[in-house]
Amino acid sequence: MVHSTADESSLPSGRNSPKPQPARIWSLSEPPFEGVRPVDSQGYRQSTPDTAIVIDNGSSAVRAGWSFDQNPRVSLPPLMARYRDRKLNRTFMFCGSDIYADGTARGQAKNAYEPGSNIVNNWDVIEGVLDYVFIKLGIDGSAGRIDRPVVMTEPVANLGYARKTMSEILFELYGAPSVAYGIDSLFSYSYNGGRNGLVISSSYMSTHVIPVAERKPMLSHATRLNWGRFQSAEYLQRLLRLKYPSFPGKISDTQAEDLVREHCYISQDYESEINKYLDWTGLEDRDHVIQCPFTEQVVVQKSEEELARAAEKRKEGGRRLQEQAAKMRLEKLIRKEQELEYYKSLQEGLVDLPKKEVKRRLDADDFDDEGQLDRRIKDMEKSIRKARNKDVGDAVEEEIETPTFPLLDVPDEQLDEEGLRQKRGQRLMKSNYDARARAKAEKEREKARVAEEERLDNERRETDLSGWVEERRIARQAIIQKIKDRERLKADLGNRKSLANQSRMKAIANLASDDKTKKRRRGGDDDNFGADDADWGVYRTIATGEQSDEEEEEDLSANLKNIEAQLLKHDPNFTEQSTREAQTDWTKSLMHAFLHGPWPFDPESQRDLHQVHLNVERIRVPEVVFQPSIAGIDQAGIVEIAAGILTERLADSPHRSEILKDIFLTGGNTLFRGFEDRLRSELRAVLPADSPLGIRRANHPGLDAWKGAAWWSSQPASRDAFITRADFEEKGHDYIKEHDLGNSYT
Amino acid sequence: MAPITQASDDSNHQALLDKLDIYAVRKPWRTPHWKPPQRRNKNVKQIIAEASRKEASVMATQNNSGTSTPLPAYSSMATGGLATPVNGADGNLSIAQAAQNLSTLVLEKNLRSSGASGGPAVTYTNIESAPSLHPSSQKRYCDITGLSAPYTDPKSRLRYHDKEVFAAIRTLGQAATEGYLAARGAHTVLK
Numbered sequence: 001m002v003h004s005t006a007d008e009s010s011l012p013s014g015r016n017s018p019k020p021q022p023a024r025i026w027s028l029s030e031p032p033f034e035g036v037r038p039v040d041s042q043g044y045r046q047s048t049p050d051t052a053i054v055i056d057n058g059s060s061a062v063r064a065g066w067s068f069d070q071n072p073r074v075s076l077p078p079l080m081a082r083y084r085d086r087k088l089n090r091t092f093m094f095c096g097s098d099i100y101a102d103g104t105a106r107g108q109a110k111n112a113y114e115p116g117s118n119i120v121n122n123w124d125v126i127e128g129v130l131d132y133v134f135i136k137l138g139i140d141g142s143a144g145r146i147d148r149p150v151v152m153t154e155p156v157a158n159l160g161y162a163r164k165t166m167s168e169i170l171f172e173l174y175g176a177p178s179v180a181y182g183i184d185s186l187f188s189y190s191y192n193g194g195r196n197g198l199v200i201s202s203s204y205m206s207t208h209v210i211p212v213a214e215r216k217p218m219l220s221h222a223t224r225l226n227w228g229r230f231q232s233a234e235y236l237q238r239l240l241r242l243k244y245p246s247f248p249g250k251i252s253d254t255q256a257e258d259l260v261r262e263h264c265y266i267s268q269d270y271e272s273e274i275n276k277y278l279d280w281t282g283l284e285d286r287d288h289v290i291q292c293p294f295t296e297q298v299v300v301q302k303s304e305e306e307l308a309r310a311a312e313k314r315k316e317g318g319r320r321l322q323e324q325a326a327k328m329r330l331e332k333l334i335r336k337e338q339e340l341e342y343y344k345s346l347q348e349g350l351v352d353l354p355k356k357e358v359k360r361r362l363d364a365d366d367f368d369d370e371g372q373l374d375r376r377i378k379d380m381e382k383s384i385r386k387a388r389n390k391d392v393g394d395a396v397e398e399e400i401e402t403p404t405f406p407l408l409d410v411p412d413e414q415l416d417e418e419g420l421r422q423k424r425g426q427r428l429m430k431s432n433y434d435a436r437a438r439a440k441a442e443k444e445r446e447k448a449r450v451a452e453e454e455r456l457d458n459e460r461r462e463t464d465l466s467g468w469v470e471e472r473r474i475a476r477q478a479i480i481q482k483i484k485d486r487e488r489l490k491a492d493l494g495n496r497k498s499l500a501n502q503s504r505m506k507a508i509a510n511l512a513s514d515d516k517t518k519k520r521r522r523g524g525d526d527d528n529f530g531a532d533d534a535d536w537g538v539y540r541t542i543a544t545g546e547q548s549d550e551e552e553e554e555d556l557s558a559n560l561k562n563i564e565a566q567l568l569k570h571d572p573n574f575t576e577q578s579t580r581e582a583q584t585d586w587t588k589s590l591m592h593a594f595l596h597g598p599w600p601f602d603p604e605s606q607r608d609l610h611q612v613h614l615n616v617e618r619i620r621v622p623e624v625v626f627q628p629s630i631a632g633i634d635q636a637g638i639v640e641i642a643a644g645i646l647t648e649r650l651a652d653s654p655h656r657s658e659i660l661k662d663i664f665l666t667g668g669n670t671l672f673r674g675f676e677d678r679l680r681s682e683l684r685a686v687l688p689a690d691s692p693l694g695i696r697r698a699n700h701p702g703l704d705a706w707k708g709a710a711w712w713s714s715q716p717a718s719r720d721a722f723i724t725r726a727d728f729e730e731k732g733h734d735y736i737k738e739h740d741l742g743n744s745y746t
Numbered sequence: 747m748a749p750i751t752q753a754s755d756d757s758n759h760q761a762l763l764d765k766l767d768i769y770a771v772r773k774p775w776r777t778p779h780w781k782p783p784q785r786r787n788k789n790v791k792q793i794i795a796e797a798s799r800k801e802a803s804v805m806a807t808q809n810n811s812g813t814s815t816p817l818p819a820y821s822s823m824a825t826g827g828l829a830t831p832v833n834g835a836d837g838n839l840s841i842a843q844a845a846q847n848l849s850t851l852v853l854e855k856n857l858r859s860s861g862a863s864g865g866p867a868v869t870y871t872n873i874e875s876a877p878s879l880h881p882s883s884q885k886r887y888c889d890i891t892g893l894s895a896p897y898t899d900p901k902s903r904l905r906y907h908d909k910e911v912f913a914a915i916r917t918l919g920q921a922a923t924e925g926y927l928a929a930r931g932a933h934t935v936l937k
Contacts, residue, residue: 121787134775142774173777175775632928
């Protein structure tokens, strides 16, 4: 891992500088189909009736071969699919990785082991797997039985029922002359020349720690942790499902296992490494991108010409709409202005009139009193001013010379039909023109007002900068608070039990109820709703969703931008970093780093949507062996187990110092990078300072169990450990003979 | 169904399946009329439950023979097996006495055999690692990101790293919350 510290240099905005595209993108593995395996009968021809068939009955792979072999001849995952194809009217049976050749077979496949435990659960699958093994080993079987002794591995402290059933299959179904059982990790240890040591075997379904003294396992001290690579893969899958809840692709079990194998490693200092894992520096190296297959959405490419034409069309349409809208606005404005004119004249007319007359006139126009009229006039003025500003905004000053309307002064009587029509037209045009002129004047005035305000503001800033800044900051804070409040309210309304939602419900109930309990003493039925404009706010509070809020939100963010721009200009302490945009930038987001690494994420892109980013998972998943509580396993971790055995249970064993010198790692789950080093440093921390400590790993952590079993069975000394068919029938179906590499018989 | 690997296409897929299929292969070593016992596929829980039931019943019979029956004077248990008790009634043991004698003998044999193996037998259940007592098992990690988690959301009981993760937690639905808790084994299990 090479990380450059150069990209630590952040931009002046305080945002993190973008990273170059990921150097490597991983993909998911193909189904592990291994092709047709030929029958290998050479071994059978070489064998004698005394040569044992050695089967490492593992939960990740069943490996089988002859006791004289260096390597197993057959290796297959303990899977079987047996189903009847109705169309062809025939039964199929596939074993091992062959099931990956066909979709139906894979769908029908069953595992021999109970998921998450090292005990066989499906004996039909075991039968199928053994059939497959015997076929591929080219066993003749003309005598109606396999006719060779069988050596098989079994879990530590295997359950009696499991052994009994296995023996029944081997003796009764396959007619094996004799059978011996042993523990896989002990085979591995003896194959690696162990004499006194602590065997730590972390394999597919479980992890075992077994002390061995003078080649004899101390099984009463053996300890099992229910965690292995299978559980790791399952945990990773679970984490990924939670991390990307709407992930469109699918990650199969074998793919998850491959992800664990390829990307995970044991952290040397988990606590501090995990906390720095999502830091920006070097994140591009720590974050592994897995691309799942996806189909890019096809975007129809239009030619240049077509695009231009479409754009033109759109523009044309827009223009027409704008014109229409402007015309309509103008008409409305004129109408309003006329109304205003009328009300103003009404107001002027009221000045010298007696009260009664005033009342009559007001009533005629539906006003209660003069105040209301006043208010109406003010409202209208305001809205007209607003409309004008808007209008002039886009209405370009076209008419420079003042048009003349000569016909307007001519009385109607002097005009004929044609003249009258023209006069009407001119009148309309004149009012149009007048309205524009008024709007322009209004805008000028507004501009002046704004300029004046700004001047005052500048003055104030120059005289009292700190006060001004303070004011702005408070204003900015208020806007941010408002935005946050809005977000919270939105989130709360989604929750049925939240306070916001309950008060909303109450408001609705109040509005709907015809509550007559409050007796209205005076007056009739009128509840004065609407007399105060704020009354209508109730509809806003009961409306959910974003109907009305959008405009306001835009307003808020525009305001915020404005204030921030001012602050940036004048406040020396307010930098790019302090702007809200910079603070909420994705490059600073922990969640973004967690979900999408140091690269931008485009929710529209199928490519991005089909990506999985492995970052903290890379150390979080394999860490469980050391800290099972992470995954909710209520067991002690591997170091605590080992330390407990070494310092307490073996405290007064004469072999203790020998055992300490040989901590032996085997099993596929110990293959993680850093496993050995981590174990060494943690054990060193809990052991007495001067005690010797040696840790080593099996030559082939996966294969050595089989090799050890083969080697053992080729030794004449092992003959005593075989049980014969007669033993099986006489001493019980779960009977075994105890030996140095096997379980004890209970 | 269509092939799922690159190893074959539609045209040769059936041929490949024929080659892989081991149902049709002759298996002469199988005993032809052997029938597996009924319901032999059991999960670990069932097996352990059955084993412990059996053990309990054996224990009960041993208890009967050992404690509820007072040991007669001529038992080797009572005399330490060294001295042969002087008993004039040797010749006329009643049947009840003989049965007592037999059960005592069984008990003695059992005691000897269990005494020889030294300590409790190693079983699948008792080699399981015990719950951790180490303080490191109390460490808390963020349920979402896996970073260290100084805080716990009182509503969902999720542990979280900082306020940004908290904001994300608050947008989670019930199912996602339960999912995160289940990953840590702290979810509610309805029985």
